[in-house]
Amino acid sequence: xxxxxxxxxxxxxxxxxxxxxxxxxxxxxxxxxxxxxxxxxxxxxxxxxxxxxxxxxxxxxxxxxxxxxxxxxxxxxxxxxxxxxxxxxxxx
Numbered sequence: 001x002x003x004x005x006x007x008x009x010x011x012x013x014x015x016x017x018x019x020x021x022x023x024x025x026x027x028x029x030x031x032x033x034x035x036x037x038x039x040x041x042x043x044x045x046x047x048x049x050x051x052x053x054x055x056x057x058x059x060x061x062x063x064x065x066x067x068x069x070x071x072x073x074x075x076x077x078x079x080x081x082x083x084x085x086x087x088x089x090x091x092x
Contacts, residue, residue, distance in 0.1 A: 019070060020070070021068045021069065021070060022039050022040070022041065022068065022069055022070070022071055022081075023039070023040045023041075023066065023067070023068045023087065024037040024038050024039040024040050024046070024066070024067060024068075024069065024081075025037065025038050025040070025064060025065070025066055025067070026038075026061055026062065026063055026064065026065045026067060027045055027063065027064075028045075028063065029061060029062070029063055033049060033050035033051075033058060034047065034048065034049045034050065035047075035048055035061065036048070037067060037069065037081050037084070039071075044079070046069075046071060046079045046080060046081045047074075047078065047079070047080045047081065048069065048080060048081035048082070048084050049080070052069075052080065052081060052082040052083065052084055053084045053085075054083050054084060054085045055085075057086070060086065061084075061086060065086055066086070066087045067084050067085060067086050067087060068084075068085055068087055069081035069082065069083055069084040069085065070082050070083045
């Protein structure tokens with residue numbers, strides 16, 4: 001098997017080549033198990049599905065909640081968030 005050495009290639013759905021975590025804020029949650037995150041580092045939103053939420057904690061997420069995630073590219077070339085995790089705010 002020959003490794004893909006094309007560094008310009010888009011990752012495929014489920015491709016584990018992107019492991020850098022990104023922080024962002026949830027802008028929308030739909031009762032049909034999906035939502036959108038506004039990354040802190042750019043102006044476009046990223047789709048996420050309940051299956052991409054760490055620990056199956058989709059029901060615990062809220063709009064305007066700060067989260068971190070790994071951004072992948074789906075089979076259609078669109079960005080999506082996986083391993084979405086809430087960032088706990090420590091209020092003292």
